[in-house]
Amino acid sequence: xxxxxxxxxxxxxxxxxxxxxxxxxxxxxxxxxxxxxxxxxxxxxxxxxxxxxxxxxxxxxxxxxxxxxxxxxxxxxxxxxxxxxxxxxxxxxxxxxxxxxxxxxxxxxxxxxxxxxxxxxxxxxxxxxxxxxxxxxxxxxxxxxxxxxxxxxxxxxxxxxxxxxxxxxxxxxxxxxxxxxxxxxxxxxxxxxxxxxxxxxxxxxxxxxxxxxxxxxxxxxxxxxxxxxxxxxxxxxxxxxxxxxxxxxxxxxxxxxxxxxxxxxxxxxxxxxxxxxxxxxxxxxxxxxxxxxxxxxxxxxxxxxxxxxxxxxxxxxxxxxxxxxxxxxxxxxxxxxxxxxxxxxxxxxxxxxxxxxxxxxxxxxxxxxxxxxxxxxxxxxxxxxxxxxxxxxxx
Amino acid sequence: xxxxxxxxxxxxxxxxxxxxxxxxxxxxxxxxxxxxxxxxxxxxxxxxxxxxxxxxxxxxxxxxxxxxxxxxxxxxxxxxxxxxxxxxxxxxxxxxxxxxxxxxxxxxxxxxxxxxxxxxxxxxxxxxxxxxxxxxxxxxxxxxxxxxxxxxxxxxxxxxxxxxxxxxxxxxxxxxxxxxxxxxxxxxxxxxxxxxxxxxxxxxxxxxxxxxxxxxxxxxxxxxxxxxxxxxxxxxxxxxxxxxxxxxxxxxxxxxxxxxxxxxxxxxxxxxxxxxxxxxxxxxxxxxxxxxxxxxxxxxxxx
Numbered sequence: 207x208x209x210x211x212x213x214x215x216x217x218x219x220x221x222x223x224x225x226x227x228x229x230x231x232x233x234x235x236x237x238x239x240x241x242x243x244x245x246x247x248x249x250x251x252x253x254x255x256x257x258x259x260x261x262x263x264x265x266x267x268x269x270x271x272x273x274x275x276x277x278x279x280x281x282x283x284x285x286x287x288x289x290x291x292x293x294x295x296x297x298x299x300x301x302x303x304x305x306x307x308x309x310x311x312x313x314x315x316x317x318x319x320x321x322x323x324x325x326x327x328x329x330x331x332x333x334x335x336x337x338x339x340x341x342x343x344x345x346x347x348x349x350x351x352x353x354x355x356x357x358x359x360x361x362x363x364x365x366x367x368x369x370x371x372x373x374x375x376x377x378x379x380x381x382x383x384x385x386x387x388x389x390x391x392x393x394x395x396x397x398x399x400x401x402x403x404x405x406x407x408x409x410x411x412x413x414x415x416x417x418x419x420x421x422x423x424x425x426x427x428x429x430x431x432x433x434x435x436x437x438x439x440x441x442x443x444x445x446x447x448x449x450x451x452x453x454x455x456x457x458x459x460x461x462x463x464x465x466x467x468x469x470x471x472x473x474x475x476x477x478x479x480x481x482x483x484x485x486x487x488x489x490x491x492x493x494x495x496x497x498x499x500x501x502x503x504x505x506x507x508x509x510x511x512x513x514x515x516x517x518x519x520x521x522x523x524x525x526x527x528x529x530x531x532x533x534x535x536x537x538x539x540x541x542x543x544x545x546x547x548x549x550x551x552x553x554x555x556x557x558x559x560x561x562x563x564x565x566x567x568x569x570x571x572x573x574x575x576x577x578x579x580x581x582x583x584x585x586x587x588x589x590x591x592x593x594x595x596x597x598x599x600x601x
Numbered sequence: 602x603x604x605x606x607x608x609x610x611x612x613x614x615x616x617x618x619x620x621x622x623x624x625x626x627x628x629x630x631x632x633x634x635x636x637x638x639x640x641x642x643x644x645x646x647x648x649x650x651x652x653x654x655x656x657x658x659x660x661x662x663x664x665x666x667x668x669x670x671x672x673x674x675x676x677x678x679x680x681x682x683x684x685x686x687x688x689x690x691x692x693x694x695x696x697x698x699x700x701x702x703x704x705x706x707x708x709x710x711x712x713x714x715x716x717x718x719x720x721x722x723x724x725x726x727x728x729x730x731x732x733x734x735x736x737x738x739x740x741x742x743x744x745x746x747x748x749x750x751x752x753x754x755x756x757x758x759x760x761x762x763x764x765x766x767x768x769x770x771x772x773x774x775x776x777x778x779x780x781x782x783x784x785x786x787x788x789x790x791x792x793x794x795x796x797x798x799x800x801x802x803x804x805x806x807x808x809x810x811x812x813x814x815x816x817x818x819x820x821x822x823x824x825x826x827x828x829x830x831x832x833x834x835x836x837x838x839x840x841x842x843x844x845x846x847x848x849x850x851x852x853x854x855x856x857x858x859x860x861x862x863x864x865x866x867x868x869x870x871x872x873x874x875x876x877x878x879x880x881x882x883x884x885x886x887x888x889x890x891x892x893x894x895x896x897x898x899x900x901x902x903x904x
Contacts, residue, residue: 257725257727385874387875411866411872413866414872414873414874416827419876420623420624420627421747422619422623423859425616425620425745426859426862427862429620433609433613433867444727445728446728449728449819450819457745458745477730480730
C-alpha cells in the first residue's frame with residue numbers, strides 16, 4: 207500500500223515538473239525576436255555505435271554554440287534538437303518522425319551508423335527534408351538519394367586510395383584481400399574487386415573472416431591466402447580483426463606489405479596490435495596527421511587546427527574522425543543556410559546543399575553534384591604508416 | 602575459378618590442425634560448462650558464453666588496469682567469474698527451482714543479455730588486449746604456433762581430467778549427476794539439490810572464465826554469443842552431458858572449422874567467408890542423423 211502511494215506521488219511530481227519544463231517562459235528567457243532555425247539531429251549515443259555518437263554530439267553542440275555566440279545565421283539562432291537512437295534503426299525512424307512532425311525541423315543530421323541512417327532516410331525523403339549523414343555504408347545511396355548527403359569518406363574513396371598506393375608506391379600487382387564479413391568489410395571488398403583492374407592490380411584471392419575469430423582462426427585465413435603467392439596483403443575491416451591478422455603475420459614471418467583500411471585509423475588498432483602495428487599502412491582522412499601532410503597557413507590546415515583547438519578547449523579531448531564527421535555535417539548545413547539565407551524552405555536548402563562546391567571541412571573538400579552526394583574524392587585521403595606506434599605520412 | 606593444388610592443402614594441414622586444436626580447446630571448455638549445468642539441473646545455460654566474456658574482461662581489469670601480477674590477476678579473474686556464476690544461480694535459478702526447466706532456460710537467456718549489457722557498460726571498447734601467459738611463438742614443421750597454445754592445451758587437458766574424475770569418482774560429482782536424472786529422487790535420498798545446482802554454476806563459470814582468459818589474447822563484450830554458440834554446438838555434437846562428448850565435439854568442430862574453409866580456398870578456389878556456417882551445418886547434420894550426439898547414450902543413466 208505504502209509502496210503504491212510513493213509511486214503515485216513520484217509519478218505526479220514527474221508529470222508536474224515535465225509540464226513546467228515545456229511551458230514557454232519556464233526555460234531560458236529568449237531575447238532575440240527572430241524565429242530560431244531548427245535542425246534535428248539523430249545519432250547513436252548508446253548501443254554499439256556509442257563511440258561514434260558521443261564525439262559527433264560534442265562536435266555538433268560546439269558548432270551550434272559557436273554560431274549562436276556569433277549572433278546566429280542572419281540573426282536567427284540555431285536550435286539544435288538532438289535525439290539518441292540507441293544504435294537501433296526503429297528508434298532512429300521514430301526519432302526522425304518526432305523531429306519532422308512535432309519540431310518541424312528544417313534539416314536533419316544523422317545518423318552515426320548505416321542501418322540507422324537508412325531508417326532516417328526513408329522518413330526524410332518522404333517528408334522532403336534534407337538529411338546529412340555521418341555513416342559510410344555504400345547502400346545509403348542506393349535508390350533515391352535526392353534528399354540525403356554524406357560527410358565521411360566511403361569505401362569507394364578509401365579503396366581507390368589504397369589501390370593507387372599499392373600500384374604506384376609499392377609497385378606490386380597481386381593482392382590477397384582479407385575482409386571482415388560485416389557491412390564495412392563487404393563494402394570494401396566490392397570496391398576493391400571492382401576497381402583493382404583499373405589500377406593494374408589483380409585480387410588473386412579474397413577471403414572473409416569474422417572479427418571475433420581467434421588469432422588461430424586468422425592464422426588459417428593467412429595460411430589460405432598465402433598459397434596464392436600474393437605480393438601484398440590488403441585487410442579491410444574494423445577492430446579487432448585487423449590487429450589479430452597483423453600480429454599473426456608478424457609471428458609467421460610473412461614479410462609482405464600490410465595495407466589496411468580506414469577502419470583502423472584509430473588508437474585502438476595500435477593498442478591491440480602492439481609491435482605488429484608498425485609498418486602497417488592505411489588510407490585515412492588528412493585530419494589524422496594534418497600537421498604532417500598539410501601546409502600551415504593553408505585553408506585546410508587552419509580549418510582543422512581551429513576545430514582541434516576549439517574541441518580541446520571545450521571538452522579536454524583530442525579530436526577524432528567521428529567528431530570531424532559531426533563538425534562537417536553542421537558545416538555543410540550552416541554554410542548552405544548562410545549562402546541561401548535563413549528564410550529558405552527545406553527544398554531550397556536541399557538545392558543549396560547540393561550546390562556545395564570546394565567547401566573545406568575536416569574530412570576533405572566537399573563538392574556535391576546532382577549525381578554525387580558523397581562529396582569527397584580519393585585525393586581527400588592520405589596514406590598513413592604506423593612507425594614506432596605513431597602515425598606518419600607514408601609518402 | 603582457380604584450382605589450386607592438393608599438395609598446397611596438405612602442406613598447410615599441420616597449421617590447420619594446430620589452429621583447429623587451439624580453437625577446439627576453447628570450445629571444449631565452453632562445452633563442458635554447458636554439460637555441467639545440464640547434468641545437475643537439466644538447464645541449458647545460455648549465459649555460458651558470457652562467463653567467457655567475464656573471464657577475459659576481468660583478466661584485463663586485474664592485470665592491466667590494476668597492474669597486478671599476471672598469475673594473481675588470472676586467479677582473481679577466474680574467482681570473480683565463478684562468483685558471478687554463483688550469484689546468477691542464487692538470484693535467478695534458485696528462485697525458479699519449482700518452475701519448469703524451460704522457464705529457467707528462458708531466464709538464462711535474460712541473464713545472458715544482462716551480462717552482455719554489463720560488459721558493455723564497464724568495458725565499452727571493442728577489444729581489450731589481455732596479456733598472454735607467455736608471449737612469442739615457435740615453429741614446428743609446417744606450422745607456427747604461439748606459446749599461448751601450450752597453455753591452452755595444458756589447461757584444457759587438466760580441466761577435462763579433473764571434471765571427469767569429479768563427476769565419476771567423487772560423491773559430490775555423483776550427487777550432481779543424480780540431480781539431473783531425477784531431482785525429487787535425489788533429494789529423497791538425502792542429496793541437497795539446491796546446493797548441487799549452486800556448485801554446478803560455480804564450476805561452469807570457472808571453466809567459462811578459464812576459456813575466456815586463454816582465448817587468444819583479446820577480450821570484448823561481444824565475444825559471449827560467438828563462443829557460446831560454438832561451445833553449445835560442440836556440446837550437442839558430442840552428446841549433451843557427456844564429458845568426453847564435449848572433448849570430441851570441441852575437437853571435431855575446431856578442426857572442421859579450419860580444414861573445410863582451407864580446402865575450399867586452397868583447392869577449389871572458393872572463399873565463402875562464412876566459417877561460422879561450419880558450426881551451423883555440423884549442428885543440423887548431427888541433430889538429424891544422431892540426435893543424442895556422437896557419444897550420446899540412451900536416456901537411462903546408471904549413477
